[in-house]
Amino acid sequence: MRLFAQRLRLAADSRPLLGSLVLIAAIGLLWGGNWPAVRFILMDLPPLTLRAIGFTTGAVVLLGWARIRGMPLRVSRGEWPWLAITGVFTILVFNLGTAFAQLRMPTSQAAIIAFTMPCWAVLLAWWMLGERITPRQWLGLACGQLGLAVLFGPAALAAGAAGLGGPLLVLGAALSWALGTVLIKMRGAWQSPTVVITGWQFALCAVPMVVMTMVLETPPPPDQWRPSTWLALGYHLVFSICIAQMLWFLNINRLSIGQATISTLIIPVVGVAGAIVLLGEPLSLKVIIALALILGAIAIVMLNRPAT
Template identity: 70%
Template structure:
């Protein structure tokens, strides 16, 4: 099947430099600050419960907002398979893996591994979209692997499977998000409004989480939750699950895969610094080196001019 490519945006929808920068900055800050927020929630709520609440609340808020705006909730039949599959990777796979991953390793290190995503998206875009990889981008991929190996070094290997469990789960999260992002781009033009698409994606992702929550978990009653849990959950629902998710979908559709994923350059920096400040996690030389290598990898991959086909 040949990949569908989006036609040029109308003049009034062509992204301006200022608008693109603002979009990228907002996504980076919202998702970066979400890392310590999720860790605060996981101190009291189990993973399936967290994701069931997040996905359900996000779906209800977005679809209700779409109704108020009189946006059609009906999705064309041809878009449903793409909507479900891309949502399964970008929302369900990524968010579920990051929840379990943070329970098995420090949040600051988890954020670094998760946002190696652009490197994997570049490889997947090469495979699925036929986008060529330049020598400079291969260098970026090498930096990314070096950063990953820094975190998967002797300290992790010394703990055996337990030490590797968290990093491998976070690597799965990065791969899931990368594949979903490339598939969104492969789909090309979407007829449905971005709020409607995101709302339905969250609704479908909520169903298995509700089933797993009922089957596997016994969460504490809301009346017993600490204030920090409520504040973190409010931030998570408003800025990460809804606002940033919409902006991400809009970002991917407006820009190339490389330009769209540029926002991830900000996220690990915000995630690591906020985890250190709010969670009191140590900032060792190993973590610093892994962060610098990952940031260098993303910068090289995203900012290097693509090779001519």
Template identity: 50%
Template structure:
């Protein structure tokens, strides 16, 4: 009995520490990518990141004893999910940060659950509850506050971030709709492979490789954070967490990510924490919480 009492709090503490690590790794990845882009072209950054992610995740999958094979029926959905979740999302977020503040980009990206809820109506026939409808209203209100009266006339950044958020939502719907026969880590690794191939080709044709010898120390720190902690460690930790907690708990835990992203952008990049940004972030977080949190049982 005493062993069980001691073990359970330790398990809970480990779970919460992993969730905190994921939020820090993915949240601070926003200012890290912005820092890297000051020295590394966006196509080259994504080509290197996708390639490294594919190698590490597939290697870990193999070392864990899982098969790398993907059933033939899974490939159409795998390609669609990879293009939406990895290729389009990461490509749009990289180019968007060249044209807008990172803090604003992180907030727009996190409207994804709102778009996913809307897309689930025609695709999955999942009609939102009153709580989710309230969340959709809050999310759209936050987006309207952030964009302001000029909307998408603020350059290419906000438009690309909206495309990224919607693409992420579509990829999420694809992942949820399909019944996968292959291992989840293998599916994720092959999505990186699919995304890496066009990025490597485009980067070699359109961009000049930067000289790493000229990189200042902050850029090297950002590269290490992006490639090792965000792209690899956080992804593996996410698989572990999802296997230990409910989907609802895992989803709600992601609410910390945009808060960390905005805070990191303000502290590390000097982004201005305006009242508009704070109000928009609060509205969108409220909307996402309404969408993700389960309804109260009567």
């Protein structure tokens, strides 16, 4: 009888862990699939238009969801500067950089470079927050740099600005995401719920995107969009911006930050696979080696973090 009770307790204890693993897998799959989806959208819609639509949808959905849940939408005066500056780095600059980069380079390679972010975050935290970098993390950083060197490579260097434009844009996006993450950590505890903070960040970032879209771009009317664009845009808005973001908030509340961000390991794998299958991009030896090196770097850096 005692053995049966122990087994019941173990089964109950395993359910939260199993649920968290399912959430991690879902986040990785949904955000990974967003990379080829965005590339399909960019075949019809220019980058500023895409981001204007996405940011506006994110603001409406997240703030609406918070309102339905009874969360206060008011943000204290002291949090607004931090909210704005972290939103610029983590949402505005990152999303613009990755969108423009995908117009200049293969989506599979852009996804790999973008998810060097955890490595850059470790370096920035060392510089800005005084966090110690362990020998294992230095190994991860070196592994990530080697992966970048494989992707940039002699061919990109020989092509000059034309070959380096896309990789540099997505590398800048990864650095921006890392800087925004470190600034969030520097801010410390936020008074407002995370979903409210992120919703207002989307709203602030949507304003310049809408204005710039109206001034600089003339997207084709919706009746001229291809069916693939409609499907990809639906995926991007529903699954990436809304559902995956909601799951991310849910998982952050269930796990430590270090455990939750393990989902970033899945995203470039799914992004590369999706680009190869859906976009017909070649699976070259260079891509395989770079993906393995950068995944190894992320694993070394992230799995070595203590729970927070």
